[in-house]
Amino acid sequence: MYSPEFRLLLEACRFRGCGSDISSAYEIAERESPDWNVLVESTSFHRIGPQMLSLLGMIPGGVVPSPVLDKLKDTVQDNLVRQLRYVSEFFHISEWLAEEGIEAIPFKGFWLGESAYGDIGARESSDIDLFIDLKNLEAVKRIMTSKGYEGHETLDLLTDDYVRREIAEYNFGRYEEGVRVAHIEFHWRSAMTFYRMDISGNDLRSQVMPGILQGREIPVFSPAANLLLAVMHHGGKDCYWQLRQVLDIAHILRRNPDLDAEWLLAQAERFHVTTLLLLGVRLAHELTGVEVPEAFAGCLSDKRLERIVRGRFRLMALPLAGLELYKDRLASWLFKIRSRDGLWVKGSMAIYTLRKVIAPRMVPERWRHYFFNRKIRRPAVG
Numbered sequence: 001m002y003s004p005e006f007r008l009l010l011e012a013c014r015f016r017g018c019g020s021d022i023s024s025a026y027e028i029a030e031r032e033s034p035d036w037n038v039l040v041e042s043t044s045f046h047r048i049g050p051q052m053l054s055l056l057g058m059i060p061g062g063v064v065p066s067p068v069l070d071k072l073k074d075t076v077q078d079n080l081v082r083q084l085r086y087v088s089e090f091f092h093i094s095e096w097l098a099e100e101g102i103e104a105i106p107f108k109g110f111w112l113g114e115s116a117y118g119d120i121g122a123r124e125s126s127d128i129d130l131f132i133d134l135k136n137l138e139a140v141k142r143i144m145t146s147k148g149y150e151g152h153e154t155l156d157l158l159t160d161d162y163v164r165r166e167i168a169e170y171n172f173g174r175y176e177e178g179v180r181v182a183h184i185e186f187h188w189r190s191a192m193t194f195y196r197m198d199i200s201g202n203d204l205r206s207q208v209m210p211g212i213l214q215g216r217e218i219p220v221f222s223p224a225a226n227l228l229l230a231v232m233h234h235g236g237k238d239c240y241w242q243l244r245q246v247l248d249i250a251h252i253l254r255r256n257p258d259l260d261a262e263w264l265l266a267q268a269e270r271f272h273v274t275t276l277l278l279l280g281v282r283l284a285h286e287l288t289g290v291e292v293p294e295a296f297a298g299c300l301s302d303k304r305l306e307r308i309v310r311g312r313f314r315l316m317a318l319p320l321a322g323l324e325l326y327k328d329r330l331a332s333w334l335f336k337i338r339s340r341d342g343l344w345v346k347g348s349m350a351i352y353t354l355r356k357v358i359a360p361r362m363v364p365e366r367w368r369h370y371f372f373n374r375k376i377r378r379p380a381v382g
Helices: 004-013 023-031 036-046 049-056 066-098 109-117 134-146 160-166 201-207 223-237 243-255 261-270 274-288 294-300 303-316 320-326 330-338 343-362 365-371
Strands: 128-131 169-176 179-187 208-213 216-221
Touching: 004 023, 004 036, 004 049, 004 243, 004 274, 023 049, 036 049, 036 066, 036 320, 049 066, 066 109, 066 128, 066 134, 066 179, 109 128, 109 208, 109 223, 109 243, 134 169, 134 179, 201 208, 201 223, 201 261, 216 223, 223 243, 223 261, 223 274, 243 274, 261 274, 261 294, 274 294, 274 303, 303 320, 330 343
Parallel strands: 128 179
Antiparallel strands: 169 179, 208 216
16 A cells, blocks of 8 residues: 555546546545655656646645645746756757757757657756767767857766767756756767667667657657656666656657657667556556557556555555665666566676676675776876
8 A cells, every 4th residue: 555645646647538537636636644744755756746736736735735735836846947047048059069060969858848748847857868870979068068058077987889889878067157057968878778778869860750849840859759868867877766767758748649659669679668668658557547559568567567556656655765775776777677678688787787787796896996997087197
């Protein structure tokens, strides 16, 4: 049995008109005395402030304390202001890059809010994610630095060969009076090499299409490509441990019932993420009630997926302290391996985990550098 707080989180994510109204939420709020502080903290962790405010705002009779609603309103307003600022930031960046013939395609972030949620403020996000071609990385670094953005110092210590071969993104920050006001991530593949799902801009080229953002035409990925990237990031990297990750998939499916399932399934098989895709679709259906496209209908009766789905919801229902610990624990690495398709992929990920994650923690700190490839760092100067 889930706690009253987690059940309210689930109710907030439920699509209205999918067999759910606010009566269940009203009953939980009135009769089960949820810990409102825990609810607010959990809402923040799962990044579903707009959805929770929408739900609690419909509960009548002063059942929800006013300070709780006020705090959620502040969170939602702050997020909206941040997304609008990020859109403006994106327009500037895309113009600077376009002057040198560089295309930057937004994904996740404000673009999912606009294209999948239907409201740029309905999805919480804390950064700007842009897809670029790897060949343009040095030009991007030069342009962004010239505009006052600060690059990732740790990545600058690594050799160019290692960054291109192993890393998936390069990050910039913009600071005002020492405070970071913008965080921009330039991606040239979906994830670090370890994850064995190295989909690149070339793989997605056929899925680039025009999109409209605040009345301006920009290059974007198709709904099928956005869903694939969401599955890889939220499932393959983050293990589906936050409700908003599942909510992203649900909104893409709801907004795009006719997405190119044939292309999506073919790419999922190619990059060994079919299980992650079907798991994400099943989680989205269970969480929100979203209709599952016919091409994925088999996931609804798959007993193995059902067991994994139950496990993911049990994980997300843990107290926040337990959830925070999970991300760096062996259990999360095991999920990343077990949820992938293909023995070669599982084996290579297992070897990496053993060598880079487990083994260094089992030896004295002074010896740990022997488990780290020293060739990845640039030689010291001077």
